[in-house]
Amino acid sequence: xxxxxxxxxxxEKEENWINNYxxxxxxxxxxxxxxxxxxxxxxxxxxxxxxxxPDEDAFLIRCDARSFKTKADFQEYITFLLDAxxxxxxxxxxxxxxxxxxxxPNASEELxxxxxxxxxxxxxxxxxxxxxxxxxxxxxxxxxLTIPYHLQDLLNIKAQYLTPGLWEMEGISFWxxxxxxxxxxxxxxGAFNLLILAFTLLTLGRLLYCLAKAYTLSRKVK
Amino acid sequence: xxxxxxxPLTETTFYILTALLVPGHGYAVMQEVENLSxxxxxxxxxxxxxxxxxxxxxxxxxxxxxxxxxxxxxxxTSLGREVLHSEAERLRYLAGVADRLKL
Numbered sequence: 001x002x003x004x005x006x007x008x009x010x011x012e013k014e015e016n017w018i019n020n021y022x023x024x025x026x027x028x029x030x031x032x033x034x035x036x037x038x039x040x041x042x043x044x045x046x047x048x049x050x051x052x053x054p055d056e057d058a059f060l061i062r063c064d065a066r067s068f069k070t071k072a073d074f075q076e077y078i079t080f081l082l083d084a085x086x087x088x089x090x091x092x093x094x095x096x097x098x099x100x101x102x103x104x105p106n107a108s109e110e111l112x113x114x115x116x117x118x119x120x121x122x123x124x125x126x127x128x129x130x131x132x133x134x135x136x137x138x139x140x141x142x143x144x145l146t147i148p149y150h151l152q153d154l155l156n157i158k159a160q161y162l163t164p165g166l167w168e169m170e171g172i173s174f175w176x177x178x179x180x181x182x183x184x185x186x187x188x189x190g191a192f193n194l195l196i197l198a199f200t201l202l203t204l205g206r207l208l209y210c211l212a213k214a215y216t217l218s219r220k221v222k
Numbered sequence: 223x224x225x226x227x228x229x230p231l232t233e234t235t236f237y238i239l240t241a242l243l244v245p246g247h248g249y250a251v252m253q254e255v256e257n258l259s260x261x262x263x264x265x266x267x268x269x270x271x272x273x274x275x276x277x278x279x280x281x282x283x284x285x286x287x288x289x290x291x292x293x294x295x296x297x298x299t300s301l302g303r304e305v306l307h308s309e310a311e312r313l314r315y316l317a318g319v320a321d322r323l324k325l
Contacts (some may be wrong), residue, residue: 083249084267111268
């Protein structure tokens with residue numbers, strides 16, 4: 001079974017979304033971008049070296065957010081979690097959200113057992129968003145500075161198509177010329193600028209959400 | 223050096239430092255904490271990983287060379303042992319007061 005889904009900002013919600021399928025007899029096989037592949041619980045997923053035979057009653061997904069300086073540190077991290085009964089399903093070692101599948105019924109049902117470490121997870125997630133915010137913000141600044149835009153151009157996208165005689169063409173030649181020029185017209189009209197701006201604000205929003213979550217949880221710690 | 227800045231220790235930290243008086247890797251520490259506390263303290267894997275990271279950056283535990291590259295061995299440092307000792311004194315004193323007052 002394949003499901004497409006945009007991961008929510010809150011990792012707890014992401015876990016709940018996946019675990020809902022697991023409760024209904026599915027097992028998470030892999031994630032690629034927005035594509036989540038589930039297989040029936042009985043299916044054997046080939047074991048990697050060192051992995052134990054999973055217990056299907058144990059299946060649950062939990063997430064962590066972590067970055068590593070070296071691949072060896074990452075190896076050490078997933079080996080430790082595997083010892084504790086968690087199989088690494090997805091996550092790049094440099095900087096990512098890591099998905100773990102609980103494969104031993106002896107492991108606790110949570111990956112984090114106190115509010116301090118739950119708060120720390122949101123803090124690490126915020127750090128990841130901060131890094132991507134810097135990249136996106138730098139890109140959008142340089143973009144806004146180099147490409148002139150005027151708000152009134154946005155209202156008249158048609159005028160941004162510069163192919164001579166475009167609007168008099170017909171059939172295939174019209175559509176291919178239109179499609180070819182659309183990206184350029186969007187850039188000229190400033191619609192692309194707005195898109196980049198929206199993306200920058202979205203990243204900032206995610207960053208602030210994670211910070212707020214980390215803060216509320218840390219206040220619960222005695 | 224002001225040892226008191228580490229005190230009081232959380233129950234989890236106390237058990238981890240105690241477990242690591244002999245060298246051990248992450249999962250062994252998780253099991254030892256459960257044994258020492260007679261099953262009362264169960265630290266989840268992600269929390270344990272973060273706790274070991276924090277204790278290492280505080281200098282209370284340190285990695286020691288071991289046979290397996292994929293499983294880091296840790297041991298309580300001399301600073302960690304001093305802190306553990308101060309904490310034990312503090313707890314003994316409290317327990318003494320509790321006994322005297324028949325609490």
